[in-house]
Amino acid sequence: MYPLTIGLAIETKELWExxxxxxxxxxxxxxxxQHEVGELPEFLEKIERMRPDVLLIDVTKLRDPLEHVxxxxxxxxxxxxxxxxxxSAEPELILGAVRAGAHEFLHPPLSNSLRQALERRSIERSxxxxxxxxxxxxxxxxxxxxxxxxxxxxxxIAAELGRQGKHVLLADLDLEAGIVRFLMKTxxxxxxxxxxxxxHRLDQxxxxxxxxxxxxxxxxxxxxxxxxxxxxxxxxxxQNMLSFIRSQYEFSIVDLGRSxxxxxxxxxxxxxxxxxxxxxxxxALHQAKQIVQTLREAGYGQNRVHLVLNRMxxxxxxxxxxxxxxxxxxxxxxxxxxxxSLYDSYSEGTLLPPNGKLAKQLGRMAEKLAGITEEKTKxxxxxxS
Numbered sequence: 001m002y003p004l005t006i007g008l009a010i011e012t013k014e015l016w017e018x019x020x021x022x023x024x025x026x027x028x029x030x031x032x033x034q035h036e037v038g039e040l041p042e043f044l045e046k047i048e049r050m051r052p053d054v055l056l057i058d059v060t061k062l063r064d065p066l067e068h069v070x071x072x073x074x075x076x077x078x079x080x081x082x083x084x085x086x087x088s089a090e091p092e093l094i095l096g097a098v099r100a101g102a103h104e105f106l107h108p109p110l111s112n113s114l115r116q117a118l119e120r121r122s123i124e125r126s127x128x129x130x131x132x133x134x135x136x137x138x139x140x141x142x143x144x145x146x147x148x149x150x151x152x153x154x155x156x157i158a159a160e161l162g163r164q165g166k167h168v169l170l171a172d173l174d175l176e177a178g179i180v181r182f183l184m185k186t187x188x189x190x191x192x193x194x195x196x197x198x199x200h201r202l203d204q205x206x207x208x209x210x211x212x213x214x215x216x217x218x219x220x221x222x223x224x225x226x227x228x229x230x231x232x233x234x235x236x237x238x239q240n241m242l243s244f245i246r247s248q249y250e251f252s253i254v255d256l257g258r259s260x261x262x263x264x265x266x267x268x269x270x271x272x273x274x275x276x277x278x279x280x281x282x283x284a285l286h287q288a289k290q291i292v293q294t295l296r297e298a299g300y301g302q303n304r305v306h307l308v309l310n311r312m313x314x315x316x317x318x319x320x321x322x323x324x325x326x327x328x329x330x331x332x333x334x335x336x337x338x339x340x341s342l343y344d345s346y347s348e349g350t351l352l353p354p355n356g357k358l359a360k361q362l363g364r365m366a367e368k369l370a371g372i373t374e375e376k377t378k379x380x381x382x383x384x385s
Contacts, residue, residue, distance in 0.1 A: 004122055005236060007032035007052035007080065009043065012060050015085050018110045019056055026118060028054075031236070040064055044072055048200040051078040051240060054121055056114075059084045059097065066093070070100035077200045081121045083114070136246045139369065140271040142256040142264065144278035144288035149310045151179050151255050152342065153277050153335070153362065158253040159351055160366035162217030169211075169249040170220045173267065174257030175232070178223030185349055186212035191224040195244075196237045202244055219249075235266035242270035251370060260291055268300055275332065275369075277308045280316075285326070292329055306332035308365070313337060333365040 006028050010016045016035070023030065031050045037043050037057065047055070055073055059066055066084075073082050083104040084097040094105045104117045141157075143150035151174065158170035171192060172180035180186070190210040195202060211219045245252045254271065256264045268274070274295070278288040288307070295305055307329045309320070320331050338358035345352050352359040366372070 003027045003029065004053040004118060004125065005051070006030045007047060007050065007055045009034050009037045010056060010058040010085060011036045012058050012085075012087055014087060014108060015058055015060075015110070018108060019085070019114065022111045022114050026115065028118065037062060037064075037069065040069065040072060044076060047073070047076050047078065047080065051199060051236060052080055053078075053125060054081045054083060054118065056083050056085055059086055059093065066096050067100040070097060070102050074101040081117075083117055085110070136249050136252060137272045138242055138246055138252045138254060138270055140254045140256045140264075140267070140274040142260070142274060142276055142291070143258040144276060144284045144291060146258045148258070148277050148279050148284055149335075150258070150275075150277040151177070151183065153275070153308060153310065153365075154253050154255045155180060155183050156351055156359070156362040157366045157369065158218055158220075158251075159215055160363050161251050161253070161370055162215050164217075164366070164370070164372055166217055166370060167250045168218045169245055169252045170218060171245065171252060171254045172221070172223040173238075173263065174255050175223050175263070176257060176261075178225070180220065180255055181222040181225065183346065183351075184212075184220050184222075186214075186220050186222050188212040188220075188222070189225075191222050192241070193224045193233070195221065195241050196233045199237060199240050199244075202241070204248070207244070207248065232263060238263065238267045239270045242267060246270070259287060260294055265298065268295075268298070273304050273306060273369075274300070275306045275308050277310050279311050280309065280313070280318075280323075285323075289327055292327060302329065305329060308332055309334045311335065311337040311339070333361070333368065335361050335365070 004027070006023065008019065008030060009032070010019060031052050032046060057069070057073070062069055070082055070084065073080065081103045082101065083106060084102040086093055086105070086107050089107045097105045106113050106117065141150040141154040155170065158168050161168045170180065170184065172178055173192060174180075188211065194210055195207070198206065211221050213219045242252070242254075254267070256267070276288055276291055278284045292305060296302060307327055309323070309331055312334050320334065324330050336357050338356060341352055341356050341358060352362070354360070354363070
C-alpha cells in the first residue's frame with residue numbers, strides 16, 4: 001500500500017476510536033488531528049498548508065450545511081479524497097454527501113470499509129506517481145563530504161543538458177551552503193523556500209516568477225540567500241515540490257549538498273537517481289562508503305546510486321576496479337583534476353569553456369546520464385539498417 005497522509009476532524013467518540021484503531025495498522029501519517037471541523041475558513045487554510053491525501057470528516061454535528069462543507073473541502077488545491085463519516089447509514093445524508101462530491105460515506109463498523117477506501121486511494125496515488133515519473137526525471141547530486149565538488153558537477157551537467165536541447169531545471173536544495181546562486185550568477189530574489197512555503201499557489205504562472213534563466217534550455221531555482229534557515233522544509237513539502245517540477249521539466253538536476261542530511265533522506269522518494277560525488281582522499285572515500293550503505297539500508301535501490309570520482313590524478317594508487325570492489329558500486333564517471341581552469345572560469349563569472357579536458361568529460365557524463373549517447377548510437381546504426 002502506497003503511504004498516505006491523513007486529516008481527521010471527528011467529534012463522535014465511537015467514530016474517533018474506531019478510526020484510530022484502523023489507522024494504526026496502515027502505512028499512513030496523520031497530519032491534521034482535531035475533534036471537529038470548527039470554523040471552516042481556518043480548517044480550509046490548514047488543509048491548504050498541510051495538503052493531506054485523505055480527509056475523514058465526521059458529518060454528524062457539522063456547524064455548516066453538509067453540501068457546503070464538502071464542496072469547499074473538494075475545492076482546495078490539494079484535491080483530497082473526502083470520506084464522510086456518520087454513526088448510521090441515513091439515506092438522505094448518504095445522498096447529500098455523494099451529491100456534494102464526497103468520495104465515500106462510511107458508518108460503523110468502519111474497519112474493513114475504511115481500509116478498502118484507503119487502499120483504493122493508495123492505488124490511485126501510486127498510478128499518478130508512475131505517470132509523473134514518465135514525464136520527467138529528477139537527478140540528485142550529493143558530495144561524500146564538503147569540497148568534493150557535487151555542486152560544480154551539477155551546474156555543468158545541467159548547463160550541458162540544456163545545450164543539448166533538453167528542458168532542464170537546476171534546483172539548489174543545499175540550504176547550508178547554497179552556492180548555486182553564486183556559480184550560476186542568478187538574479188532572482190526568490191528561492192526554493194518560496195516554492196515550499198506556497199505549495200497551494202504552485203502552478204506554472206507562480207513557478208515562472210520564482211525561477212531564473214539565461215542559458216539555453218536551463219532554468220534555475222536557488223537556495224535562499226539567508227542560509228541555515230530555521231524553517232526547514234517538511235518531507236511532504238519537499239515531495240510535493242519535486243513532484244511538481246518533475247511534471248514541468250525533462251530533467252531536474254538537484255544539488256543536495258554534502259553527505260545525507262534528514263532533508264536529503266526525506267527527498268529521496270522523489271529522486272530517481274542519486275549521483276554520489278567523491279574525491280580519492282581517504283576521508284571522502286570512507287564517507288562515500290557510509291552513504292552507499294545508508295542508502296542501501298533505507299531501501300534506495302543500488303541501481304539508482306551512481307558513483308562519480310572527481311579530481312582524478314593522472315597517476316592512481318588504486319585502480320577503478322579496486323574502488324568499485326571497495327564501494328560495492330560501479331563507477332559511473334571519472335572527472336580529471338582541472339582546478340586552474342575552474343578557478344579562472346569562476347573568477348570571470350562563467351562556467352568552463354567547452355574545449356577543456358574537464359568540460360569534455362562533464363559533457364560525456366551528461367550524455368550518458370540522459371541516454372544521449374545511446375540515442376546517437378541508435379541513429380548511427382539505423383543508417384545501415
